[in-house]
Amino acid sequence: MLVYLALGLSLLALGVAGYLATYILRQDPGDEKMVSISNAIKEGAMAYLNRQYRTISIFAVVLAVILAVALKHPEYPRYGLYIAFGFIVGSTFSALAGYVGMNITVRANTRTANAAKKGLNDALKIAFKGGAVTGLTVVGLGLLGVSVFYILFKDPMLIVGFAFGACLISLFARIGGGIYTKAADVGADLVGKVEAGIPEDDPRNPAVIADNVGDNVGDCAGMGADLFETYAVTAIGAMLLGSFYGKDLVLYPLAIGAVGILATLVGIPFVKAKGKRIMAALYQGLLVAGLVSAILLYLVTKEMGLGMELYLCALIGLLITVALFAITEYYTSKSYRPVKTIAQASQTGAGTNLIAGIAVGLESTALPAIVICAGILLSYQLAQLYGIAIAVMAMLSLTGMIVTLDSYGPITDNAGGIAEMAGLPEEVREITDSLDAVGNTTKAVTKGFAIGSAALAALTFFAAYVQELLRVGGVNTIEFDIGNPYVLIGLFIGGVIPFLFSSLAIRAVGKAAFEVVNEVRRQFREIKGIMEGTAKPEYGRCVDIVTKAALREMAFPGLLAVISPVVVGLLLGPLALGGLLVGSIVTGFLLALQMANGGAAWDNAKKFIEEGKFGGKGSDAHKAAVVGDTVGDPLKDTAGPAINPLIKVMNTLALIFAALIVTLHPL
Numbered sequence: 238m239l240v241y242l243a244l245g246l247s248l249l250a251l252g253v254a255g256y257l258a259t260y261i262l263r264q265d266p267g268d269e270k271m272v273s274i275s276n277a278i279k280e281g282a283m284a285y286l287n288r289q290y291r292t293i294s295i296f297a298v299v300l301a302v303i304l305a306v307a308l309k310h311p312e313y314p315r316y317g318l319y320i321a322f323g324f325i326v327g328s329t330f331s332a333l334a335g336y337v338g339m340n341i342t343v344r345a346n347t348r349t350a351n352a353a354k355k356g357l358n359d360a361l362k363i364a365f366k367g368g369a370v371t372g373l374t375v376v377g378l379g380l381l382g383v384s385v386f387y388i389l390f391k392d393p394m395l396i397v398g399f400a401f402g403a404c405l406i407s408l409f410a411r412i413g414g415g416i417y418t419k420a421a422d423v424g425a426d427l428v429g430k431v432e433a434g435i436p437e438d439d440p441r442n443p444a445v446i447a448d449n450v451g452d453n454v455g456d457c458a459g460m461g462a463d464l465f466e467t468y469a470v471t472a473i474g475a476m477l478l479g480s481f482y483g484k485d486l487v488l489y490p491l492a493i494g495a496v497g498i499l500a501t502l503v504g505i506p507f508v509k510a511k512g513k514r515i516m517a518a519l520y521q522g523l524l525v526a527g528l529v530s531a532i533l534l535y536l537v538t539k540e541m542g543l544g545m546e547l548y549l550c551a552l553i554g555l556l557i558t559v560a561l562f563a564i565t566e567y568y569t570s571k572s573y574r575p576v577k578t579i580a581q582a583s584q585t586g587a588g589t590n591l592i593a594g595i596a597v598g599l600e601s602t603a604l605p606a607i608v609i610c611a612g613i614l615l616s617y618q619l620a621q622l623y624g625i626a627i628a629v630m631a632m633l634s635l636t637g638m639i640v641t642l643d644s645y646g647p648i649t650d651n652a653g654g655i656a657e658m659a660g661l662p663e664e665v666r667e668i669t670d671s672l673d674a675v676g677n678t679t680k681a682v683t684k685g686f687a688i689g690s691a692a693l694a695a696l697t698f699f700a701a702y703v704q705e706l707l708r709v710g711g712v713n714t715i716e717f718d719i720g721n722p723y724v725l726i727g728l729f730i731g732g733v734i735p736f737l738f739s740s741l742a743i744r745a746v747g748k749a750a751f752e753v754v755n756e757v758r759r760q761f762r763e764i765k766g767i768m769e770g771t772a773k774p775e776y777g778r779c780v781d782i783v784t785k786a787a788l789r790e791m792a793f794p795g796l797l798a799v800i801s802p803v804v805v806g807l808l809l810g811p812l813a814l815g816g817l818l819v820g821s822i823v824t825g826f827l828l829a830l831q832m833a834n835g836g837a838a839w840d841n842a843k844k845f846i847e848e849g850k851f852g853g854k855g856s857d858a859h860k861a862a863v864v865g866d867t868v869g870d871p872l873k874d875t876a877g878p879a880i881n882p883l884i885k886v887m888n889t890l891a892l893i894f895a896a897l898i899v900t901l902h903p904l
Contacts, residue, residue, distance in 0.1 A: 383472045424754045
């Protein structure tokens with residue numbers, strides 16, 4: 238019955254998402270000029286996403302055929318077919334989660350801007366409910382897929398293909414969307430703000446539409462796919478570990494997912510701003526969802542007859558979420574020391590700004606690492622490896638609310654851009670700016686959550702990989718001893734992969750931004766009347782540049798993630814592959830944190846100065862801060878977030894190929 242309850246609640250989440258979508262579409266989109274700007278953003282975003290999915294689908298079909306033919310397992314005669322089928326469905330669901338969410342996001346932007354004419358609360362309501370469409374779609378499809386596959390196969394090992402499909406789409410969505418959004422953003426800022434001295438979202442900037450499109454394909458579709466696959470990977474990994482101990486433990490992760498949906502639905506109505514305290518309003522909804530989740534988890538655990546040690550593991554997961562949110566906000570918010578030190582350093586130029594930002598990013602890795610270590614230790618002592626998996630699943634029970642907070646960001650960012658380009662009154666722009674300022678913080682803290690949960694989810698799958706080796710290898714123990722050269726080689730290869738992967742992603746942004754900068758300069762130079770506002774820029778040229786660059790450059794990093802674990806496993810064996818997984822998790826987690834937090838701190842240091850501090854807009858400190866923000870952009874929105882699916886793709890593939898690898902390299 239429990240699995241059918243999870244299935245029903247997943248459908249409820251999708252139904253509420255549909256209701257909220259119709260609510261958004263019923264709102265007034267504003268005047269003709271606002272609608273035309275919004276349509277340009279919508280057309281650019283949907284055109285890119287369609288092209289991205291068409292490109293990925295070719296690769297996915299080829300990979301599905303390879304999986305169906307190549308995979309063998311001693312216990313499952315049709316193992317390859319099961320995995321390939323799950324892979325296709327997981328890919329489709331992941332793509333659908335991003336597609337549905339972004340469809341509403343690009344329509345909620347102009348409605349949020351128009352609602353700002355009535356006041357802050359009206360605009361906040363539309364922006365938040367627009368984000369909730371993505372959040373509920375992600376958890377609804379995630380729990381639906383896992384539940385249906387478990388009903389069909391009754392064995393979590395046969396559901397792993399679903400997790401791999403979700404991971405692969407997320408990987409390409411993060412890389413491609415990240416390249417798109419940051420190439421456009423960097424190009425727009427370097428020429429618009431620094432050289433031409435015009436404001437952000439100024440309609441005279443030829444890259445402004447591409448920049449606004451990028452906010453959606455990067456932060457909405459990208460984060461949606463990212464947390465969708467983290468949700469699926471965590472649930473399946475926990476079910477796999479539970480399968481070694483008993484049926485109730487297999488179903489417990491599904492119960493946690495169901496509880497999370499109910500908690501999210503209760504928390505959404507509590508988001509109401511009191512005065513101008515927007516962040517407090519958003520956190521209020523998250524806090525209510527967390528408290529409801531904690532209460533319901535206690536009741537469910539007791540009803541299932543499970544030990545309270547598992548409930549304590551779930552509470553640890555919820556506390557890890559709170560801690561990661563608090564730490565990330567401290568390092569990325571304008572209200573605290575780290576961001577202020579970067580802003581202060583900007584007074585003496587770009588060099589000192591960069592030094593301060595790098596220092597903040599590096600420092601920001603310490604506390605999250607300690608929190609994760611404490612969570613692992615406590616959960617393991619309570620319920621061993623399964624306890625760690627339950628802690629992560631409890632973290633992910635809040636995915637619906639987390640994705641909602643993240644998707645709120647691009648909606649308010651676009652709303653501010655539309656208000657600027659449509660020439661709305663100053664008081665309207667003040668409201669959209671205040672909403673956008675909070676959106677920058679929510680995007681930062683949700684990235685911190687995504688990185689932490691990704692690392693723990695990968696550890697869950699690594700534990701499942703070890704259990705699978707023991708099962709198919711016919712041994713009682715397996716040791717990953719660093720004195721073994723194969724393990725050591727694997728550690729070094731795995732440790733370097735996130736660095737190489739990040740280099741490829743950052744370089745791709747730089748190459749595309751170079752083209753955008755030259756195009757914007759050309760238009761300023763050749764199209765007379767742009768600066769006077771009498772001539773219209775050729776927005777489509779910049780959109781075309783970043784679209785082609787993103788689709789072209791996402792292939793190699795994606796192939797690196799897919800090929801490296803398979804090659805290492807087949808050539809060097811299961812011990813080397815285990816070392817690779819551990820090395821990639823450790824360096825990937827820390828590198829992703831350093832880049833995401835450092836980049837967000839650079840961004841908010843720039844915004845801190847734009848509020849009038851240290852000379853304000855147009856000052857030398859502001860120009861230095863723009864350079865720092867430009868450096869941080871590909872770190873926080875391209876390479877950093879893309880490491881999440883990178884490490885999970887490798888761990889998922891290791892589990893899928895474990896039986897074949899042990900056949901070639903017996904333990």
